[in-house]
Amino acid sequence: MALGSPANGAAPAQPKAGRHRESTLYQALAGAGAGDGRTLAQLREAALRAFESSELPVWRRSGFWTTSLETIDLDALQTGAGPEASGGERAAVPDVVSRTLPDRARAGRLVQNVNTVVEVELDPTLAERGVILCSLQDAFRDHLDLVSPWYSKRLTIDRHKLEAANAAFWSAGAFLYVPPGVVVEDPFEIVYAIDRPGVAQYARTLVIGAPTSEFRVHEYDLAEDFDSEPDGKRQALHAGAFELYLQDGARCRLAQVQDWGSGEVFDVSSRFVGVGRDAYCHWLPALLGGHLVRQHLELAVSEPGGDMAFRGIFFAEEHEHLDVFAVDLHETGPSGGDVHWRGAASGESRASFEGLIEIDPGAQQTHTYLQIHSMMLSPKARIDAIPSVLVSSDDVSASHGGTVGELDEAAIFYMQTRGLDRPAAVRIIVEGFFEPLVAELQDEALEEVVRKKVAGKLAAAREDIEAYATSR
Amino acid sequence: MADLEIKDLHVRTEDREILRGVDLEINRGEIHALMGPNGSGKSTLANTLLGHPAYEITEGSITFKGEDITGAEPHERAKAGLFLAFQYPVSIPGVSVANFLRMAINAKREDPIQVKEFRTQLQHAVELLDVDRAFTSRHLNDGFSGGEKKRAEILQMAMLAPDVAILDETDSGLDIDALRTVAEGVQRLHDEQGLGALIITHYQRILHYVKPEFVHILMDGRIVLEGGVELVERLEREGYDQIRQEVGAGPTGALASGDGSV
Numbered sequence: 129m130a131l132g133s134p135a136n137g138a139a140p141a142q143p144k145a146g147r148h149r150e151s152t153l154y155q156a157l158a159g160a161g162a163g164d165g166r167t168l169a170q171l172r173e174a175a176l177r178a179f180e181s182s183e184l185p186v187w188r189r190s191g192f193w194t195t196s197l198e199t200i201d202l203d204a205l206q207t208g209a210g211p212e213a214s215g216g217e218r219a220a221v222p223d224v225v226s227r228t229l230p231d232r233a234r235a236g237r238l239v240q241n242v243n244t245v246v247e248v249e250l251d252p253t254l255a256e257r258g259v260i261l262c263s264l265q266d267a268f269r270d271h272l273d274l275v276s277p278w279y280s281k282r283l284t285i286d287r288h289k290l291e292a293a294n295a296a297f298w299s300a301g302a303f304l305y306v307p308p309g310v311v312v313e314d315p316f317e318i319v320y321a322i323d324r325p326g327v328a329q330y331a332r333t334l335v336i337g338a339p340t341s342e343f344r345v346h347e348y349d350l351a352e353d354f355d356s357e358p359d360g361k362r363q364a365l366h367a368g369a370f371e372l373y374l375q376d377g378a379r380c381r382l383a384q385v386q387d388w389g390s391g392e393v394f395d396v397s398s399r400f401v402g403v404g405r406d407a408y409c410h411w412l413p414a415l416l417g418g419h420l421v422r423q424h425l426e427l428a429v430s431e432p433g434g435d436m437a438f439r440g441i442f443f444a445e446e447h448e449h450l451d452v453f454a455v456d457l458h459e460t461g462p463s464g465g466d467v468h469w470r471g472a473a474s475g476e477s478r479a480s481f482e483g484l485i486e487i488d489p490g491a492q493q494t495h496t497y498l499q500i501h502s503m504m505l506s507p508k509a510r511i512d513a514i515p516s517v518l519v520s521s522d523d524v525s526a527s528h529g530g531t532v533g534e535l536d537e538a539a540i541f542y543m544q545t546r547g548l549d550r551p552a553a554v555r556i557i558v559e560g561f562f563e564p565l566v567a568e569l570q571d572e573a574l575e576e577v578v579r580k581k582v583a584g585k586l587a588a589a590r591e592d593i594e595a596y597a598t599s600r
Numbered sequence: 601m602a603d604l605e606i607k608d609l610h611v612r613t614e615d616r617e618i619l620r621g622v623d624l625e626i627n628r629g630e631i632h633a634l635m636g637p638n639g640s641g642k643s644t645l646a647n648t649l650l651g652h653p654a655y656e657i658t659e660g661s662i663t664f665k666g667e668d669i670t671g672a673e674p675h676e677r678a679k680a681g682l683f684l685a686f687q688y689p690v691s692i693p694g695v696s697v698a699n700f701l702r703m704a705i706n707a708k709r710e711d712p713i714q715v716k717e718f719r720t721q722l723q724h725a726v727e728l729l730d731v732d733r734a735f736t737s738r739h740l741n742d743g744f745s746g747g748e749k750k751r752a753e754i755l756q757m758a759m760l761a762p763d764v765a766i767l768d769e770t771d772s773g774l775d776i777d778a779l780r781t782v783a784e785g786v787q788r789l790h791d792e793q794g795l796g797a798l799i800i801t802h803y804q805r806i807l808h809y810v811k812p813e814f815v816h817i818l819m820d821g822r823i824v825l826e827g828g829v830e831l832v833e834r835l836e837r838e839g840y841d842q843i844r845q846e847v848g849a850g851p852t853g854a855l856a857s858g859d860g861s862v
Contacts, residue, residue, distance in 0.1 A: 536690070537653075538690045539690045539691075539692055541650075541652055541653070541674060542686065542689065542690040542692070543692070543700075543704075544650075544651075544673070544674035544675040544678065545650045545674050545675075545677075545678050545682075545683070545684045545686075546675075546678055546700075546704040546707070546756065546760065547675050547678035547679045547704050547707040547708050547760070548675055548703060548704060548707050549673070549675045549707070550673075550675070552703070552707065556692065556695055556700070556703065557692070559694065559695075560692055560693050560694025560695045560739070561693070561694060562694070563693075563694030563695070564693075564694060
């Protein structure tokens with residue numbers, strides 16, 4: 129798939145025939161998306177049909193892993209868009225956003241609360257240079273020529289009910305366009321917030337980095353803690369679709385901080401990053417909480433000379449369920465890839481990380497490596513890490529590695545003899561475990577946000593960690 | 601009363617008694633050497649003094665600066681002014697030497713140390729230990745050579761300025777240059793800060809560079825012989841076997857009770 133030109137007339141997505149699929153149940157998108165020249169209205173209609181004809185998804189991996197959305201009461205969730213949202217009181221930026229986001233220089237910021245954009249700001253000097261940051265809805269009205277070749281170019285709309293719901297019902301969304309040669313140091317912040325239970329948020333992001341542009345995108349996915357709703361309603365849904373396309377020579381550092389708080393928030397999202405000719409992407413999602421989270425993350429090097437670093441952090445706690453499928457896809461060579469994830473789990477949480485390296489026929493001279501390190505902080509927590517490699521070219525190197533660890537009691541004693549108490553020692557170990565990746569964010573303000581969130585989770589898991597220590 | 605008083609210490613791990621009545625007194629400003637063959641209980645004593653959870657004290661007591669610390673948490677002992685330089689220092693990935701030191705220093709203080717003061721102290725310690733300043737930006741013990749690990753131990757000791765430090769086979773596996781640096785570091789901390797030290801070693805080598813005033817010989821979980829630096833020379837001449845025969849023949853109980861002359 130060429131990224132440099134629109135894919136008008138390309139065939140709709142179809143599973144590639146004859147591929148070896150036994151090693152993984154989860155499949156890479158690895159093909160054209162739904163954006164094949166149809167108008168937005170046509171795509172919405174097709175998605176609606178898929179929505180209506182499909183059941184809530186259940187993902188199974190042979191016998192030992194199931195991600196099921198059976199417990200979500202989708203009919204009870206409002207979309208919160210339209211007249212209800214224009215009532216006034218919902219138009220404010222939710223507290224959780226002001227509490228979480230760092231006070232720092234930024235190129236621009238777009239905040240969507242539930243399904244309404246409540247804030248858009250863009251550095252006026254960047255606007256003058258042609259940078260666009262607006263809701264995706266507005267972009268379809270004002271910048272159709274820029275949006276339509278890329279919208280859903282590599283994302284599908286009908287693999288499951290919630291993907292279809294997103295494509296059919298999204299109403300606000302975010303659109304960022306960085307024109308050719310524009311270099312922006314400060315980040316663009318895109319925020320999806322859920323300030324109340326009982327809602328379904330359909331988040332839709334499209335980011336285009338024109339040739340030789342350079343920029344940073346920080347996405348935040350945040351919800352208020354809604355434990356104490358009187359009617360017992362605690363459920364909310366975030367169904368997200370994110371796509372970023374980097375054209376020739378573009379460079380982007382993309383980071384995501386996701387923490388859905390203590391409510392019963394379901395997050396089912398697909399994210400696609402396409403790296404064009406000689407382009408580069410450093411992508412680091414930090415998945416730090418949600419009742420049930422299923423993320424399909426796909427990074428494709430689509431043209432020769434593309435390079436990427438695909439990093440990730442996760443921390444599951446209490447009864448959270450996290451299911452990450454991360455794909456490192458090489459469609460042409462020469463290309464480079466480097467996937468490195470680190471995750472921890474406390475409480476009775478379950479986390480599954482499946483990392484797939486897929487090298488297509490013809491992607492010669494591709495060199496890629498996948499590593500996943502996990503740390504168990506409680507006897508009842510579980511992390512499954514499943515690396516897999518699908519290679520269809522012969523002149524390539526692809527390998528994977530990883531570790532599964534627990535807290536190192538020798539290291540804790542060592543630090544205690546330096547005067548640090550046990551919780552401090554545990555914190556140092558876990559933060560040290562994540563630090564190589566956190567430091568790679570190369571953005572102090574953002575690094576602090578992630579460090580603080582990790583520290584908060586450790587403090588919350590303190591008793592649990594103590595109990596684990598004495599049980600061993 | 602001595603700063604560190606160990607009385608009739610009996611220690612077991614799992615189902616084996618390792619220390620069988622150890623008595624020892626160490627003051628600030630004194631350098632002691634504890635020598636003994638492999639398996640005599642040297643490392644058990646070191647770890648027990650800092651409260652390692654794997655070692656159970658079945659009898660006896662440890663008193664530090666007048667406080668009974670027999671059951672204290674390891675970090676409480678450290679805050680009180682005890683330090684252990686490890687035989688096998690553990691690596692702490694993701695934390696730089698400097699950051700770790702800052703956290704450890706702050707754990708002992710009410711208010712966090714000022715950046716400038718910390719830098720000055722660190723510079724002083726770096727010079728003392730003859731390490732590169734870049735050393736302090738590396739992750740603690742992560743990928744360090746044996747010599748670097750031991751230097752890092754002494755660097756921490758210099759920064760944390762304990763009253764009494766236990767050095768558990770700090771000399772093992774060191775080449776002569778590293779050994780000299782480490783030993784001279786201990787000697788200077790003793791001379792400049794009044795550090796009290798218990799140097800635990802199997803060999804005599806380190807004692808050529810740092811001079812103990814008191815020497816104790818540990819065998820089978822008991823201190824069987826005590827004296828001055830002449831004991832080191834005797835050990836060098838005769839070896840542990842000779843001493844074992846000598847003390848083994850006599851009433852070990854009396855020797856082990858610690859009331860023997862120093």
